[in-house]
Amino acid sequence: MSELAGPVEVVGAGLLGTSVGLACRRAGLEVLLSDVKPSHVRTASGLGAGRPRRPQDRPQLVVVAVPPDHLAEAIVAALEGSDAVVTDVGSVKGAPLAEVTEAVTPEALARYVGSHPMAGSERSGPLAASAALFDGRPWAVTPHAGASPEAVELVDELARVCGAVAVRLDPADHDLAVARISHVPHLAAVLVAAQLAKAPADHLALSGQGVRDVTRIAASDPGLWQQIVGANADAVLGLLAQVRADLDALIDAIDGAHHGDATALGAVLARGVAGTAAIPGKHGGPVRPMASVFVSVPDHPGELARLFGDAGQAGVNIEDVHIDHDPGRPVGLTELVVAEEHTERLLAALESRGWTTHR
Structure with a gap:
């Protein structure tokens, strides 16, 4: 198994990048920080996530943690600027991989392995970061066919160093999976929350924990989510078509219940119960009552x-x-x-x- 000894360079000192830096520092690794915003580097350094990168530094691993629209170019720059293994923490893998494949040599591409920690927050920026952000969380590692085994093992090791559980996925499978468990649920929360924006105050006064639970993630940065959904549009559109069909079926079921036949509505509600039961339980084990x-x-x-x-x-x-x-x-x-x-x-x-x- 490849050993992660450092230094680890983090490109992009926002929430995820700074959290990676803090987790690596917790493990005793040297961390180098860079960002187009010097203020982010200063803040992350002040939090103990690492120090600013110098031209003479030679990282063993580069972790790219920039917004989706800039992901591919940052990965290419990292591959061409050093001989380090390069990974990223972007939430979409297929589109950046295609761009990087077009831009670099096969030898350089072998040093790139995409990854995606399944952790985050509706907050953003280095001040929202935590060394414990990834503890116990799945971390998707998405090697492509030309990735070197050593590079894949090193990215697996990064996930473990950060306290996460590495999960191997094909890049296309990853994008469909995150569309299903992250991107479409986020859009559903956005639609529900949007119904509240112009609601009368006396309606909103009745708000309880249920509506807060359903809409919490809708408070995330719209600009970032515009990039995420746009980069994973094919997978998201396919699932939204299924949701649209289910919504039409739900409307018909409610109409049927209104006219005395609640069978179809009961079936829709039961499928929701089955879906929540399918989510893995504590530590990935079976769901306990x-x-x-x-x-x-x-x-x-x-x-x-x-x-x-x-x-x-x-x-x-x-x-x-x-x-x-x-x-x-x-x-x-x-x-x-x-x-x-x-x-x-x-x-x-x-x-x-x-x-x-x-x-």
Whole structure:
């Protein structure tokens, strides 16, 4: 297996690039930073993600973390500017690979291996970065037919160094996969969120955690997502055609339910349940039955810590948490998601410590 000893150069010190730098520094590797915006390099350096690249530096691995519209040219520049292995963290693989293949020699192309960590945030820029951003997350490694085995192993090692789990995919399979699990869900969230933009204030006053969950990712940078979706248009359009057909079927099903036959609507809703159950569970394992315990938490410093401490004293692991603030009172309704078999134990323990709870 190829050993990643560094230095690692990161081209593009935004959210992902700075997070790669922080994760590599956490592992003790030297990191070199470059960006068209000097302020990003200064900020990332100040956060401890590395130091500015100098002309005499000789990186072992270059990680390109620039916006999709500039990805191919940055990969080509990295391949032609050094003898390092080059990867990128872009969310689309096929289109950049085609451009790079046209622009460089087969010998240089052998040093390029695309990759894509499945982690991010609706926030952007180096200040949103974290060394833990990739911990436990899948990291797609997408070698092309001409990639050298040593280069592929080095990119696998980068994923492991950053705390992620390397997953090998063909570039075309990757693009279809991310269209299905990332790009189309993002567009669906955008459409739902857009319905809220001109909604009456008294309608929006009823907003709860459900609408926040569905629309959260729609707050991401529109310019970046315009580039992402445009670069993966073929895969996205194919899936959106299926969604359009499903939407027509849903409209017909609701109309049928309105006229007394809810069979078709029940079938559509059941397919949604089946889809959520198909998502891998914790640590990639099978989905475990989960249940929610709702707790009223005063909006005061230290109350959440006390709640988590009491749950820990009960010996119950909290798998997920959501907080919905009551607009009329200084109280938050906190949803603790736990393994179903631990629900009664948690309810009893919290109620014995004075918490107001319900299922």
